[in-house]
Amino acid sequence: MRVAAHPELFDPDAESPTLRATRCASCGRVAFPPIAIGCDVCGALEEQLTPIAVEAAGVIHASATVHRHFGEPPTPFTIVEVRLDDGPIARGMGDPGSDGFSVGQRVAATWQVERVDDDGNDVVEPVFAAIEEVRS
Ligand SMILES: [Zn+2]
Numbered sequence: 001m002r003v004a005a006h007p008e009l010f011d012p013d014a015e016s017p018t019l020r021a022t023r024c025a026s027c028g029r030v031a032f033p034p035i036a037i038g039c040d041v042c043g044a045l046e047e048q049l050t051p052i053a054v055e056a057a058g059v060i061h062a063s064a065t066v067h068r069h070f071g072e073p074p075t076p077f078t079i080v081e082v083r084l085d086d087g088p089i090a091r092g093m094g095d096p097g098s099d100g101f102s103v104g105q106r107v108a109a110t111w112q113v114e115r116v117d118d119d120g121n122d123v124v125e126p127v128f129a130a131i132e133e134v135r136s
Helices: none
Strands: 002-004 018-024 049-055 057-066 077-084 089-094 106-116 122-130
Touching: 057 089
Parallel strands: 002 122, 089 122
Antiparallel strands: 018 049, 057 077, 057 106, 077 089, 106 122
């Protein structure tokens, strides 16, 4: 079984990573991580915020490769900030097999098994990797 490293942020049952977000019924703002105490843009109350699932896909907003770090994960690894297709920016891990990211590059997330827990479940988190640009 697959369980989420951060169940409040993503749904491990989805075949490809989807992120938990909220949409404001009043102004349309999509927030990730989800917000609970009211819209931070228009001030609408909590009741106006609907939980939604957004696809973990978008374009690279920024990336940073970490070369020195104590503990897990082993270095080097890359942290990426992705401007999701639905609007918000999500921060996550870059695919360890990637040879670097550039701003504007199209990426999508796949599940990566972080570890196996005591019950034998795969603990997963989304990892962003470059994908082919869809040309219209
Ligand atoms: Zn709003």
